Amino acid sequence: MTRRPGLSVRLKLTLSYAAVIMAVGMALIAAVFVFYVVLLPRIGVIHPSDGLEIDRTRLVQAFVPFLAVVLACLLAVGLVGGWFLAGWMLTPLRRITAATRAAATGSLTHRIRLPGRQDEFRELADAFDDMLARIQAHVAGHQRFAANASHELRTPLAITRTLLDVARDDPDHDSAALLDRLRTVNARAIDLTEALLVLSRADQRSFAVEPVDLSLLAEEATETLLPLAEQHSVGIETEGRSVRALGSPALLLQLTTNLVHNAIVHNLPDRGSVRITCGAEATAAVLSVENTGVPLTAGQVETLIEPFQRGSARVHRDQAGAGLGLAIADSIVRAHDGSLTLTPRPTGGLRVTVRLPAVAGRR
Structure with a gap:
């Protein structure tokens, strides 16, 4: 201006x-x-x-x-x-101005660190330093995400090219088998692209909110994923009362489905279990999904929300996925001004707790 x-x-x-x-x-x-x-x-x-x-x-x-x-x-x-x-x-203000100009040129590592006792200028400088730290972490996360997304999208394309090259050089190739493999690779690319679109939509907060019953979403996700649970010999238990949160029905269903899907595929090889509970805490609607599985350390749990971090100790060969399930869940929760907490279970497995703003007047 x-x-x-x-x-x-x-x-x-x-x-x-x-x-x-x-x-x-x-x-x-x-x-x-x-x-x-x-x-x-x-x-x-x-x-x-x-x-x-x-x-x-x-x-x-x-x-x-x-x-x-x-x-x-x-x-x-x-x-x-x-x-x-x-x-x-105005000396502190000049330091703040210099830091602002440095940040405007792309230097996000600079910090003011204004000395002295607390006053209005120091509050402004500390707030600016916190903002720069958040921006730096956000930019670094997006850079890692872009690099990982490019790598993940390149993989199915490279596999497709390899299959086509082999088929071209082998006149006696099995066309049916080639088509099946190409279909599988193409489905993986489509799933990954759709996951990236959901993640982008959640980050942009381009959705309308309305009261959503989390218990109904849990039941719908359970019914949808029941065949997958039976395939992995995993039992699903749902309990809790009706609790309504403010949000997008489609995104919250995606959130619930991702959590239940992760709980099923990252479970014990036989006789595993998944427990889904709904409840209320003060002004928050709470959804909890926990599953049995291999023991996890706190360090491993901290990395699971990062995009494309599959957690090698939890990956099933037939359900490796793209590593975006928990990343999408975390993005959806943050877009709804909620919180997502991952806690390793003492006996093995993981507990995921989601807290979302509840509908006023309903507990």
Whole structure:
């Protein structure tokens, strides 16, 4: 936005300081003048019969030049002192401005780290440092995501090209087998692309919110994934009462389905279990999905939300996925101003707890 040039903040503060000093000085001189010239004769300290009327006139004549000199000195002191005082006061602001310009050029590693005790400037500097740290982490995450997404999308394309090259060089190839393999690779690419689209939609918050019953979403996700659970010999248990959250029905269903799907495929090889519970905490609607599985450390759990982090200890060869399930779930939860917590179970497996804003007046 284009603006006309104006006075600097330092000059404005200087003029303000000088104006205040001049106003105070003039008020003080006026008070002294009124006291000696007006009040003293009226209260009887000075009597006109004493011949002091002439002295009062001379006093006024002598007082005016003196007043001019005093005001000139006050103005000079106000301007010079105000200039240096304003410069000293604005020193932290110059450091903040320099950091802002550095950030505008793409340097996100610079921090102000303003020393001294807490005041308004230091609060602003600390808030700016926190903002830069968040932006730096966000940009780094997007860069990693872009690199990983490019790698994941390149893999099915490279496999497709290899299959076509082999088929072209082998005139006796099995067309049916080739088509089946190409279909499988193409389905993986489509699933990955759709997952990326869901992730992008959640990050942009381009959705309308309405009351959504989490218990109904849990039942729908369970029914949809029941064949997969039977295939992996995993039992699913759903409990809890009806609880409504504010959000997008489609995205919250995607969230619930992703959590249940992960709980099924990353489970024990035989007789595993998944437990889904719904409840309320204060103003939050809570959805919890926990599953049996191999023991996990806190360090392993912290990396599971990162995009394309599959967790090698939890991967099933037939259901490796793209590593976006929990990343999409976390993105959907953040887009709904909620929280997602991963906790390793003492006996093995994982507990995922989602807290979303509940519908007002409903518990």
